[in-house]
Amino acid sequence: MNIRSILRGLRQVQTSECGAPLGHTGFWVRLFFPSLFLTFLLASGPTTSHGQSRSPEARAPNVLSTINGTPIGRDDVIYQATIVEGRKQPALTQGHLKNVLERIIRDELIYQRAMALGLDADPGYQSALSLAMVQINAYKRKKLAEVFFRREVTDKAIVSDAEAKAYFDKNVRRIRAELHLEQILVRKEAEIKTILKELDQGASFESVARKQFPSLPKLPREPWDLGYLTWKQIPESWRNVVYDLKPGEHSSIIRGPNRRFWIVNLVERRENSNLSFADVEKHIKNLLKDAKVEQLRAKTLQELRDKARIEYFKWSVSEFDEKERD
Template identity: 25%
Template sequence: MLKSFRRFLAVQVGAGLTLAAVGFMPAYAADADVVATVNGMEITEGDLAVAGEEYGAQFGNLPEPQRRAALLSALIEIRLLASQAEEKGLADSEAFAKRLEFLRQQALHAAFIEKVVDGAVTEEQVRASYDKQIAEAPAVNEVRARHILVKTKEEAEAIIKQLEEGGNFEEIAKEKSTDGAAANGGDLGYFTSGQMVPEFEKAAFALNPGEHSKEPVETQFGFHVIKVEDKRAKQPPAFDAVKDRVRSLLVREKYVEEVSALRDAAEVDVKDPALKEFIDGIEKQREGAASGNGDAAEPAKSE
């Protein structure tokens, strides 16, 4: 069940885009508070918050005092260089105007995601989506097993004989197994179908709890003697453990719906035929994602 649920959570990015999760524009309670001035130009808490979003990857691991200092230092440099750029007339170029317009539209894009897309997904919808996927996911069994790995069939047969004569599996594993789990008595923990090589998996799932294999099990790693400790139905992940990922998926789906509706209503004319073909492919992926039959394309991340 967990594997099926992870497949539900995994979102394939058809167009090579990523979610603007850190591109949203939160409101800042004290954004007007002045932190510093540079030649009379104010730097506020709001400026620091915006810079924190932009430079989060660089300064996110710093303790808060150092992080604030690093952000403030970066903003001071930006103010100083921006002032020099204006004095030199760099703000008057066509290239600058285009860049400024792009940044304006990018900010509006992020605001739309926050207010219209992200804001439309409720806690109730997240819970309902989780419950639906859990209910529809097929049951998955898992096995907890130990094993003893040796190089030859003869060694494995000797170990099986030793077990039949009352030998302790854990102690023999610690003494003779060449696998990394030997120190833990050969304990591999719980695993589901598909997590082990086929020969090992088939043998383990055929045993009942408390039983060990009566014949050596050969795999690409050598010869195994397997003991099953427990079998059980695998439990799905708890809601609190995955709710953020479920919510992210719903936000992505909402984004696809909004973009698809806007594109359908818009007149978009792509001049280059080859480029148009590629764009049409992206649109088909979007439509499939919106209907649940394809890979989800996501909002572009603000750089």
């Protein structure tokens, strides 16, 4: 892993999987980013600087300098120049890089003297280092989990030609169907329930859908009219509903991700009898692979939990408040 990929990864883990900021920890990580990067190198193995866990000989091809035996490498200079000082790499010159190296040597000398004086015991320094390690540990978990699931789950979820063909034969009527659909989409469950009640009481789909667009100008096609959709275009959450509808019939409430609620109306159905297995083979294999990945992922996670010894301790939310105040 090179310096650029490490830095990109460190920035990525400043947010959670759902994109929410990490808050207190993220603030300190940004504040102590240089320390964070060096801590990462210490935590993940041999380093070219500060860690002193790799000999100059082992790092010789990229070593630019040594200070009391501690090597300073090319990656140290790239990091200092592009991240800490905000320079764009194509604009770097030999003279600038030499100046950057001298600044790193200066900082390393100060670092070594501070360590000799025992200043690394400073509470503020240790606190910042601990918070940086939280970020580093999150990065390591995230990146290794990606490698693990790619090798142990995704790469093992193989779909054969026979499986894909069997799926096509079993679902050929759906696959060749083209559905003319209309939709009503809202984000509030109470609202979609009210809409469904109106439709069930006899209101036309168009009149109810139009209420969602009170200032709608004249358009070639109404925004709720999706036209004809092929099997590949039908959203996954709709598939077990729309193919059972009759023309003029609306669905019940369809729940989707991110608090999306639909009611779908089937206008017309037609069949594309010329559609062959070859036309949809790739899509079928992707669909089946996704299903296998989810199944294998769930199975693997359960096996890991079953084999692990996980202990939960008593704690309260007040501990988190105290951590924030600290």
